[in-house]
Amino acid sequence: MKAFVQMETDSRLESSLWVDSRRCAAVLTGWHFKWTEVDKRSRDKNSVSVPVAEVVGVEEGKVEVLPHKTVEDTDKDFTVFYVKRSSSPGSCGLLWRLGRTQFSCPSRVLRDQWIKNLRIAVKTHTPLRPHRLLVFINPFGGKKKARQIFHSLVAPLFELAGISTHVIVTERANQARDHLLKKDLTGFDGVVCVGGDGMFSEVLHGAIGRTQQEAGACENDPGVTLQPCPLHIGIIPAGSTDCVCYATVGVIDPVTSALHIIIGDSQPLDVCSVHHGFALVRYSVSLLGYGFYGDVLVESEKHRWMGPLRYDYSGSMVFLSNRSYTGTVQYLPADPLLSSPRDNTRCLSGCSVCSRSTERLFPNSSDSGSLYSSYSEHFHNDLEGEWVTVEGRFKCVSLTCMSSSCARSPMGLSPSAHLADGTGDLVLVWDTNPLNFLKFLYRHTSTEDQFDLPFVEVHRVKAVRFCLAGDTKEEEIRVLSDEMDIEAGGHVRSGSRNGSQQHLAEKATGMMTTSEEKTVTPFTCCLCCKKPSAVSVWNCDGEILPFTEISCKIHGQLVRLYARGIEDKAAIHHCSQERDTCNKTCMQGRSLP
Numbered sequence: 095m096k097a098f099v100q101m102e103t104d105s106r107l108e109s110s111l112w113v114d115s116r117r118c119a120a121v122l123t124g125w126h127f128k129w130t131e132v133d134k135r136s137r138d139k140n141s142v143s144v145p146v147a148e149v150v151g152v153e154e155g156k157v158e159v160l161p162h163k164t165v166e167d168t169d170k171d172f173t174v175f176y177v178k179r180s181s182s183p184g185s186c187g188l189l190w191r192l193g194r195t196q197f198s199c200p201s202r203v204l205r206d207q208w209i210k211n212l213r214i215a216v217k218t219h220t221p222l223r224p225h226r227l228l229v230f231i232n233p234f235g236g237k238k239k240a241r242q243i244f245h246s247l248v249a250p251l252f253e254l255a256g257i258s259t260h261v262i263v264t265e266r267a268n269q270a271r272d273h274l275l276k277k278d279l280t281g282f283d284g285v286v287c288v289g290g291d292g293m294f295s296e297v298l299h300g301a302i303g304r305t306q307q308e309a310g311a312c313e314n315d316p317g318v319t320l321q322p323c324p325l326h327i328g329i330i331p332a333g334s335t336d337c338v339c340y341a342t343v344g345v346i347d348p349v350t351s352a353l354h355i356i357i358g359d360s361q362p363l364d365v366c367s368v369h370h371g372f373a374l375v376r377y378s379v380s381l382l383g384y385g386f387y388g389d390v391l392v393e394s395e396k397h398r399w400m401g402p403l404r405y406d407y408s409g410s411m412v413f414l415s416n417r418s419y420t421g422t423v424q425y426l427p428a429d430p431l432l433s434s435p436r437d438n439t440r441c442l443s444g445c446s447v448c449s450r451s452t453e454r455l456f457p458n459s460s461d462s463g464s465l466y467s468s469y470s471e472h473f474h475n476d477l478e479g480e481w482v483t484v485e486g487r488f489k490c491v492s493l494t495c496m497s498s499s500c501a502r503s504p505m506g507l508s509p510s511a512h513l514a515d516g517t518g519d520l521v522l523v524w525d526t527n528p529l530n531f532l533k534f535l536y537r538h539t540s541t542e543d544q545f546d547l548p549f550v551e552v553h554r555v556k557a558v559r560f561c562l563a564g565d566t567k568e569e570e571i572r573v574l575s576d577e578m579d580i581e582a583g584g585h586v587r588s589g590s591r592n593g594s595q596q597h598l599a600e601k602a603t604g605m606m607t608t609s610e611e612k613t614v615t616p617f618t619c620c621l622c623c624k625k626p627s628a629v630s631v632w633n634c635d636g637e638i639l640p641f642t643e644i645s646c647k648i649h650g651q652l653v654r655l656y657a658r659g660i661e662d663k664a665a666i667h668h669c670s671q672e673r674d675t676c677n678k679t680c681m682q683g684r685s686l687p
């Protein structure tokens with residue numbers, strides 16, 4: 095703390111500077127860099143205040159980076175690059191752009207002093223800024239523009255911020271996951287995926303798996319306490335749904351996401367582990383859905399060529415097929431005193447529910463080194479409590495660890511869910527007529543409450559189990575044996591398109607994650623099948639699970655993203671005052687420890 099105060103005093107600086115030949119009074123305090131035009135004719139002083147935490151880079155001379163980097167090397171000038179909130183309509187300040195101001199000084203000595211002090215201030219206030227990143231690009235995700243997006247929009251910003259990268263353009267599904275599981279990761283501060291939710295999921299599996307390997311934790315044990323991942327994950331959206339990006343940043347925009355990565359924002363995220371018996375099947379963060387969402391995914395895989403539109407087409411087809419499924423759902427409710435999925439709140443940047451969860455999960459986190467042990471202690475009794483059982487016929491059963499908002503549904507699957515509170519929201523939609531179900535679906539597209547319907551239930555939970563009724567169990571075995579060539583006892587003999595021994599071994603131990611497996615024939619075709627199946631499949635963040643009977647547990651804040659959650663538009667005012675004197679809820683002080 096002592097050293098920090100010293101540093102703050104060191105970086106403080108005040109002088110006159112010129113911006114486009116207009117004289118400004120510039121001041122650098124610990125937290126802000128502010129310049130105010132000194133113009134006697136004007137009564138309204140034109141003032142700009144940039145939080146030091148949002149400075150992207152400070153360069154000598156007059157520098158431009160877009161469309162190409164140019165430097166006019168003069169010894170009295172310097173250029174500051176920073177985060178600028180776009181005022182474009184509808185963006186609510188969530189869309190970020192690179193701001194740039196060129197300053198001229200009366201002398202070279204003063205210029206060098208400004209550069210030095212600004213750089214010191216940035217270093218002091220943003221300890222999580224990455225220096226070296228491992229980047230995976232999925233060239234086939236979304237509209238197949240990931241490579242172009244990274245090289246034209248993101249790489250120049252990383253270079254400006256002094257971030258070095260090791261870029262891998264993937265050549266097959268699961269390459270990113272396997273790299274993270276097996277290769278040397280020394281020196282990397284974080285991993286960035288350029289792609290969609292499927293690509294994020296790969297990186298998530300790699301990062302979690304690697305951390306557990308190194309900690310000696312058994313991922314297959316459904317009761318295991320998983321260790322939080324030390325590597326931060328960044329997402330540059332270039333996929334179809336991009337729900338994880340949307341729900342943690344508020345917009346789908348590669349430049350905004352790149353800037354969050356550069357300034358080292360940090361957003362913890364809950365993760366749900368999915369088990370079948372004593373084997374890990376997958377992890378999920380956005381949508382674990384049985385029934386409608388499972389059927390939509392199966393159908394959509396046949397129409398991948400349509401790109402992101404495949405979900406709308408398949409959604410309509412599955413809706414028209416009007417199916418419902420029986421099953422038994424068991425859930426372990428979360429503490430109702432902490433929050434509720436019907437409390438009409440939104441999880442926003444700096445969310446108090448998630449902050450309280452951080453205190454519970456990491457009680458001694460200020461004491462470095464004790465992070466893991468305190469997390470483990472918390473989880474020793476995390477599955478205590480009374481399970482609730484419901485059984486019947488459902489249109490869909492969904493579990494989400496966060497709101498899962500996306501462009502299709504700006505409020506998301508569960509608008510009041512929290513990113514990092516250690517719980518998930520379980521949505522049960524009982525069998526109903528097509529008009530009612532359409533009403534439910536349609537409400538996802540507006541602010542109308544989709545839970546305020548008599549055939550819908552929502553519960554905030556810590557864990558969930560799902561199993562089939564006796565007759566549907568037999569159906570599942572029959573269909574699985576037909577479609578996936580499964581031996582009695584549940585072992586997979588050969589995948590429909592996937593003969594690799596390694597993959598079979600993975601299936602047997604529960605790590606089932608190949609994209610080829612996504613192409614497994616659905617249990618029934620949506621409209622053309624004569625006899626609809628009694629079982630659906632689970633859609634796990636866009637992957638089809640090869641098991642229907644599963645148990646799930648939410649692991650609070652298991653990973654961290656380079657994001658900050660969604661900033662409340664009411665709180666974003668472009669504050670020109672010092673943080674301490676500002677009496678509004680100033681977002682510009684958000685990166686305070």
Ligand SMILES: CCCCCCCCCCCCC/C=C/[C@@H](O)[C@H](COP(=O)(O)O)NC(=O)CCCCCCCCCCCCCCC
Nearest residue numbers: 290291292333334335336337381409413503535538635636
């Ligand atoms: C009538 C309009 C109904 C709109 C209903 C919108 C519900 C949207 C919920 C979205 C939750 C998204 C959760 C994210 C899941 C992703 O992890 C995952 C993978 O994403 P990736 O391919 O980018 O890697 N995405 C998905 O599984 C996609 C699920 C999308 C479901 C969309 C369903 C659209 C339904 C349209 C129904 C239309 C009925 C019309 C009747 C005439």
Ligand SMILES: Nc1ncnc2c1ncn2[C@@H]1O[C@H](COP(=O)(O)OP(=O)(O)O)[C@@H](O)[C@H]1O
Nearest residue numbers: 235236264265266267289290291292293333334
């Ligand atoms: N080079 C590749 N070839 C084929 N599939 C890949 C490749 N790289 C990644 N994948 C897989 O593609 C799937 C979809 O990727 P994603 O980037 O999420 O796009 P989308 O949002 O369009 O589904 C992911 O499950 C990922 O594992």
Ligand SMILES: [Ca+2]
Nearest residue numbers: 364495512517
């Ligand atoms: Ca949560």
